[in-house]
Amino acid sequence: MLVEGIKSRPVYGGIAIDPFARRHIFALEGEGALALLDQKPALTATMLNRSEVLYVAAGPKGLDHDLALAALKPDRFWQGPTIETLLFRLRGSLSAATMSTRLYISGREGFIGQCMQVATDMGMDFSSIPTEHRGSLARRVQCVHCKGITDDVRTSPFKCSHCGLNLLVRDHYSRRLGAFQGVNVDAEEPGTAPQAEELFA
Amino acid sequence: MAIVFRQETFRDDFTYRNSPGNIRRFPFPFDRDEYMYSVNMEPHVRGQAGTVYESLIDVDEHYVAEMQDRALVLKEDPLRYQALPHMMAAQWDTLELLMEEQAAGYPEHFTLIRNGDRWRWINRPLGIDDTFTFGDRSTLPYDPFEYITRQAQGDFCIVDQRDGNLWMDAGMVTTQADWSLDFDIGMNFMEWHGPVPLAHQIGVFDRALKFLLNLQLGKPTRRFNWTMTINPRLDTSPENYHKWGPDRTTVTPDNVGEKVHLRVELQSLWRLPRSNAILFVIRCYLISMNELVTVPKWARRLHRVLKTLPPELVDYKGLTRYRDNTIAWLSKHDDGAPTSPGIFPD
Numbered sequence: 227m228l229v230e231g232i233k234s235r236p237v238y239g240g241i242a243i244d245p246f247a248r249r250h251i252f253a254l255e256g257e258g259a260l261a262l263l264d265q266k267p268a269l270t271a272t273m274l275n276r277s278e279v280l281y282v283a284a285g286p287k288g289l290d291h292d293l294a295l296a297a298l299k300p301d302r303f304w305q306g307p308t309i310e311t312l313l314f315r316l317r318g319s320l321s322a323a324t325m326s327t328r329l330y331i332s333g334r335e336g337f338i339g340q341c342m343q344v345a346t347d348m349g350m351d352f353s354s355i356p357t358e359h360r361g362s363l364a365r366r367v368q369c370v371h372c373k374g375i376t377d378d379v380r381t382s383p384f385k386c387s388h389c390g391l392n393l394l395v396r397d398h399y400s401r402r403l404g405a406f407q408g409v410n411v412d413a414e415e416p417g418t419a420p421q422a423e424e425l426f427a
Numbered sequence: 428m429a430i431v432f433r434q435e436t437f438r439d440d441f442t443y444r445n446s447p448g449n450i451r452r453f454p455f456p457f458d459r460d461e462y463m464y465s466v467n468m469e470p471h472v473r474g475q476a477g478t479v480y481e482s483l484i485d486v487d488e489h490y491v492a493e494m495q496d497r498a499l500v501l502k503e504d505p506l507r508y509q510a511l512p513h514m515m516a517a518q519w520d521t522l523e524l525l526m527e528e529q530a531a532g533y534p535e536h537f538t539l540i541r542n543g544d545r546w547r548w549i550n551r552p553l554g555i556d557d558t559f560t561f562g563d564r565s566t567l568p569y570d571p572f573e574y575i576t577r578q579a580q581g582d583f584c585i586v587d588q589r590d591g592n593l594w595m596d597a598g599m600v601t602t603q604a605d606w607s608l609d610f611d612i613g614m615n616f617m618e619w620h621g622p623v624p625l626a627h628q629i630g631v632f633d634r635a636l637k638f639l640l641n642l643q644l645g646k647p648t649r650r651f652n653w654t655m656t657i658n659p660r661l662d663t664s665p666e667n668y669h670k671w672g673p674d675r676t677t678v679t680p681d682n683v684g685e686k687v688h689l690r691v692e693l694q695s696l697w698r699l700p701r702s703n704a705i706l707f708v709i710r711c712y713l714i715s716m717n718e719l720v721t722v723p724k725w726a727r728r729l730h731r732v733l734k735t736l737p738p739e740l741v742d743y744k745g746l747t748r749y750r751d752n753t754i755a756w757l758s759k760h761d762d763g764a765p766t767s768p769g770i771f772p773d
């Protein structure tokens with residue numbers, strides 16, 4: 227789904243439900259809802275009774291999955307208005323979680339990165355968390371100069387939303403920051419930045 | 428013999444120069460007339476007097492000025508030093524290693540007196556005389572890793588070993604060739620090497636990682652890396668790229684000699700005793716083209732290396748804008764005569 231060969235980018239291997247987990251927490255953004263809904267035939271009542279589903283709508287094709295998710299009748303269904311509120315809720319759910327809880331994350335890459343930050347901050351090992359990329363290829367990018375993060379970047383170069391430099395989006399990803407690296411594209415000759423190209427639609 | 432430390436700058440007026448003696452001991456990295464990535468590692472053992480291998484942690488005439496430049500960088504951007512919380516044992520390991528090696532190599536400049544856990548460290552060039560308790564962070568003005576790397580030339584990373592990989596979990600990085608510690612901290616060996624072209628495909632990193640996972644205590648290893656820098660600037664960080672990037676447009680056929688510098692990293696890797704982490708030392712040396720061509724063999728060879736460098740490496744190392752001017756300038760110092768094997772001057 228995403229361009230291959232970026233060594234520092236995580237592999238998003240899919241969120242097939244783990245039948246052995248005692249509790250499941252799903253963090254889903256936009257079309258990420260479909261990563262769970264697509265598994266419907268395999269979901270047993272026991273699994274759903276042990277599931278907590280956190281959802282935030284996003285993107286043109288990811289807006290109205292709340293009814294379908296609620297219809298799965300998980301133990302808990304919660305919909306938040308923004309990613310930020312979902313992250314807050316996720317932190318709460320994880321702090322109350324026990325050892326045999328599994329977290330699943332699906333959505334755009336920036337969303338996965340931010341949920342992963344919450345989880346690893348709380349001591350979870352990133353390699354134990356299934357993830358699935360769904361939705362646009364938009365990138366979350368950190369400006370290497372001012373360190374400000376810009377979400378939902380679709381073009382390269384783009385203007386840093388913090389310091390205003392024209393940034394080239396590099397294929398180098400930091401899991402700790404949950405972001406790609408942006409580097410000033412016309413640093414050597416200011417004013418020579420190429421036209422922005424929509425690379426991450 | 429006591430080193431005479433130069434007063435010089437690596438920014439603004441760029442007064443950095445190498446003395447004639449220091450040019451002769453410059454670690455020229457090319458042992459042949461062409462260059463490509465390889466697993467170029469050899470045991471880090473002491474070598475002859477008058478070379479950078481004289482001591483395993485090399486201190487030279489630029490020591491004091493480099494430490495001043497580091498302090499300036501850290502004042503502007505404290506994130507150039509970072510250590511994740513689980514690295515404290517490795518920090519003390521590093522402090523011990525750097526104090527012992529500097530004191531052993533340069534007793535006239537550095538002295539370490541150990542009395543159980545009470546240690547006294549005397550650093551004469553920087554005017555430091557501190558007594559502290561080894562293992563007790565509160566007895567030092569900084570983290571032990573920051574404390575000692577404010578007193579040691581080169582950049583430093585400490586990599587933790589777990590799950591069959593190496594993790595960049597601490598670093599002091601103020602003299603880097605365009606990579607960001609703040610971005611890379613926490614990554615593993617393959618991840619932080621992600622941007623390097625060609626080397627992944629030819630298996631260099633697989634083999635290098637395997638080798639390092641088996642690195643033994645007391646048997647450090649070393650390798651060279653190199654690039655080029657306009658003006659003798661130590662801080663070529665991506666953070667400040669918009670400040671130093673324009674320098675690359677200032678090279679003309681007439682000023683190659685003073686502007687263009689070969690930047691060599693003598694990298695050494697040391698297994699640490701308590702933490703089982705690895706200390707990665709990136710000791711950076713700069714030499715202007717004017718200085719370099721005083722050694723005819725190096726002038727000929729660098730000319731040939733630059734001419735035949737694979738385009739991916741030209742691009743990755745950022746040489747594109749000034750490579751042609753530099754090759755043309757160096758060609759006047761290359762008569763086509765064969766060069767002798769090895770890196771040392773004839």
Ligand code: HEM
Binds near residue numbers: 586623705744
């Ligand atoms: C564990 C210690 C090491 C650390 C912390 C380290 C770190 C780095 C970093 C941060 C970069 C810059 C990547 C970028 O562009 O963002 C780099 C480049 C590179 N590293 Fe390493 N490295 C280590 C060991 C090695 C070893 C053992 C090899 C042996 C083959 C190696 C080969 C390279 C090469 C070929 C490059 C590209 C350099 C250039 O062309 O300028 N590294 N390394």
